[in-house]
Amino acid sequence: MQNSAEEDVDLARSRQIAPPPVSKHLQSLLTFFGAVAITLVVHLLISKNEPSAETRYYTIFLCTVLAIAVFTAPAQLFSSAVRRWRQNVHPILAAGTLLLCLWEIITTGLRLLPLPYFPSPAKVLQSLISDYKLLFDSTWHSFVLLLCGYALGVLAGLFSGLCIGWSRQIRYWGMPVLKIVGPIPATAWIPLAMVLSPSGTFSAMALIALAVWFPVTMLTSSGISNTRASYLDVARTLGAGRGYLIFRVAVPAALPNIFIGLFMGLGASFLTLVVAESIGVKSGLGWYVSWAQGWAEYGKVFAALIIMAAFFSSIMTLLFKVRDRVLVWQKGVIKW
Amino acid sequence: MVTLAQTEPAALSLRGISKSFAAPDDPLTRRLALIDISLSLAPGELVALIGPSGCGKSTLLRLIAGLDTPDSGELTIGSEPITAPSAERGLVFQDPNLFPWLTVRRNIEAGLVARGLLREKRAEVDDFMRLVRLETFANAYPHHLSGGMAQRAALARALINHPKVLLLDEPLGALDAFTRMQMQDEVLRLWQARRTTMLLVTHDIDEAIYMSDRIMIMTPTPGRIERKIDIDLSRPRDRSSEAFLRLRSNILEHLHFAGTAPA
Ligand SMILES: Nc1ncnc2c1ncn2[C@@H]1O[C@H](COP(=O)(O)OP(=O)(O)OP(=O)(O)O)[C@@H](O)[C@H]1O
Ligand SMILES: [Mg+2]
Numbered sequence: 001m002q003n004s005a006e007e008d009v010d011l012a013r014s015r016q017i018a019p020p021p022v023s024k025h026l027q028s029l030l031t032f033f034g035a036v037a038i039t040l041v042v043h044l045l046i047s048k049n050e051p052s053a054e055t056r057y058y059t060i061f062l063c064t065v066l067a068i069a070v071f072t073a074p075a076q077l078f079s080s081a082v083r084r085w086r087q088n089v090h091p092i093l094a095a096g097t098l099l100l101c102l103w104e105i106i107t108t109g110l111r112l113l114p115l116p117y118f119p120s121p122a123k124v125l126q127s128l129i130s131d132y133k134l135l136f137d138s139t140w141h142s143f144v145l146l147l148c149g150y151a152l153g154v155l156a157g158l159f160s161g162l163c164i165g166w167s168r169q170i171r172y173w174g175m176p177v178l179k180i181v182g183p184i185p186a187t188a189w190i191p192l193a194m195v196l197s198p199s200g201t202f203s204a205m206a207l208i209a210l211a212v213w214f215p216v217t218m219l220t221s222s223g224i225s226n227t228r229a230s231y232l233d234v235a236r237t238l239g240a241g242r243g244y245l246i247f248r249v250a251v252p253a254a255l256p257n258i259f260i261g262l263f264m265g266l267g268a269s270f271l272t273l274v275v276a277e278s279i280g281v282k283s284g285l286g287w288y289v290s291w292a293q294g295w296a297e298y299g300k301v302f303a304a305l306i307i308m309a310a311f312f313s314s315i316m317t318l319l320f321k322v323r324d325r326v327l328v329w330q331k332g333v334i335k336w
Numbered sequence: 337m338v339t340l341a342q343t344e345p346a347a348l349s350l351r352g353i354s355k356s357f358a359a360p361d362d363p364l365t366r367r368l369a370l371i372d373i374s375l376s377l378a379p380g381e382l383v384a385l386i387g388p389s390g391c392g393k394s395t396l397l398r399l400i401a402g403l404d405t406p407d408s409g410e411l412t413i414g415s416e417p418i419t420a421p422s423a424e425r426g427l428v429f430q431d432p433n434l435f436p437w438l439t440v441r442r443n444i445e446a447g448l449v450a451r452g453l454l455r456e457k458r459a460e461v462d463d464f465m466r467l468v469r470l471e472t473f474a475n476a477y478p479h480h481l482s483g484g485m486a487q488r489a490a491l492a493r494a495l496i497n498h499p500k501v502l503l504l505d506e507p508l509g510a511l512d513a514f515t516r517m518q519m520q521d522e523v524l525r526l527w528q529a530r531r532t533t534m535l536l537v538t539h540d541i542d543e544a545i546y547m548s549d550r551i552m553i554m555t556p557t558p559g560r561i562e563r564k565i566d567i568d569l570s571r572p573r574d575r576s577s578e579a580f581l582r583l584r585s586n587i588l589e590h591l592h593f594a595g596t597a598p599a
Contacts, residue, residue, distance in 0.1 A: 238447035239423025
């Protein structure tokens with residue numbers, strides 16, 4: 001039944017684009033292709049006089065993208081899914097490519113920005129590739145630290161949120177603590193953490209956990225305590241005991257809220273991770289950025305920033321996917 | 337169809353029940369919602385409760401279910417006093433209140449899961465889904481259901497526990513006339529097969545006469561039972577028989593009087 005409804009929607013959608021508007025097609029194809037071509041030409045013109053060791057990778061990169069744009073084009077003739085996907089992503093990819101082009105013009109081309117601080121995209125790519133080992137290592141360290149800290153914070157937050165949300169008594173004592181201690185940014189504890197803890201990594205993990213703990217606790221407890229009373233009443237008349245009321249009624253009812261807490265906690269954990277790494281820990285992306293800055297290697301700084309962007313946004317996307325799966329029952333009810 | 341092991345129906349008795357709530361405009365004063373309600377249902381009796389909106393019907397059912405406690409008075413089921421909710425007193429709420437995070441099937445199973453009986457009685461779930469004609473919606477989530485379908489699912493969810501006393505708060509209110517009559521017959525059939533003691537709140541006088549052994553008419557501010565009318569028609573009842581229509585106009589007259597009487 002659900003399936004057939006979805007099929008209907010699909011059908012309607014495919015009908016909308018059923019007669020493939022050839023001109024539109026070509027247009028979307030040309031915008032991306034054109035953008036890559038322009039960027040490549042601009043790059044070749046500008047970097048004529050640069051040392052080729054510095055620009056070689058970027059040239060190869062642009063050529064590869066161009067080749068992909070050309071060779072995947074025929075695929076859309078056979079698959080409507082590819083067609084739809086291309087129509088969807090081409091404009092944004094084209095815009096991204098043109099931004100790269102603009103960046104190169106401003107830096108290497110017109111030299112509008114002071115040089116060591118704002119390297120060209122070619123230079124950044126070169127740094128990224130030449131230092132990939134250390135970058136990979138740093139990413140791995142950041143990942144492990146983030147994962148441990150986040151998991152710890154989520155577990156603690158879910159537990160305390162559950163207790164505070166469910167038990168009136170615990171709420172009475174716990175809420176003031178939460179309200180006073182929680183809003184202190186986790187990074188403000190760094191001086192104390194460095195004194196207290198034997199290892200930088202351990203204190204960074206504790207700080208990340210603290211940063212995650214607060215929003216998760218807050219949102220979990222409010223979700224639990226705002227469970228609709230009628231759901232609890234229904235469950236009671238069905239013979240539910242306390243375990244059922246908590247874990248099969250209150251928790252699922254609070255899940256939308258809990259996910260908001262998880263997202264807020266994730267944002268806070270990124271921030272804390274980077275700050276903690278650049279101060280106390282001697283590894284990870286945050287450390288890498290400040291280390292590269294110390295050597296005035298701004299190409300590496302930018303390379304690390306790009307990795308961070310990709311790394312953090314993948315984790316964020318993953319959490320969105322998990323949420324969509326867990327909250328299927330909300331489908332069509334809430335969108336954020 | 338559901339042909340199930342008999343559970344012993346239980347007698348239900350209320351003596352001098354009063355219940356007040358804090359007034360919404362002034363939390364310091366309390367306003368009586370029910371005053372001095374006494375009634376008793378014999379085991380296996382089906383009693384209908386009718387009365388104007390706000391006269392305390394839902395409040396009364398919540399007290400019997402054990403979800404609220406009365407200010408004064410005694411509630412007993414069999415010889416046991418009612419102190420807390422229990423699976424032996426099923427309540428179908430005025431709103432279906434299906435758990436939105438569970439599929440229809442899992443909603444109907446909820447009572448078995450809560451009591452740890454799912455493994456033992458899984459086969460019954462299909463019976464009840466067929467009873468309320470929701471087999472094809474087993475895996476749909478509640479937001480895909482119409483109001484009537486949701487109410488049917490809620491009915492099945494309460495029935496699966498085989499309660500000794502079944503409390504129904506306008507369970508068929510959201511159904512179209514045709515489905516409604518079908519469901520009335522289903523509920524009756526179920527009641528006759530299992531002889532559950534039933535208390536049915538309804539706004540529909542025809543439904544009350546068609547289904548019940550006895551009708552209680554309530555009047556508001558504060559809610560009390562104004563009149564009890566025995567329905568001595570043999571089953572199955574004919575909605576257009578003379579006796580039926582006479583009862584109907586009798587009750588209508590009474591309700592009209594009760595609705596306009598000064599409090
Ligand atoms: N939790 C509550 N807090 C305060 N007042 C309440 C509460 N529940 C019910 N009341 C009051 O008690 C009275 C009876 O309410 P109740 O819901 O029992 O009416 P009802 O007979 O079921 O009406 P309807 O037919 O519209 O469902 C109303 O005046 C209502 O305002
Ligand atoms: Mg009501």
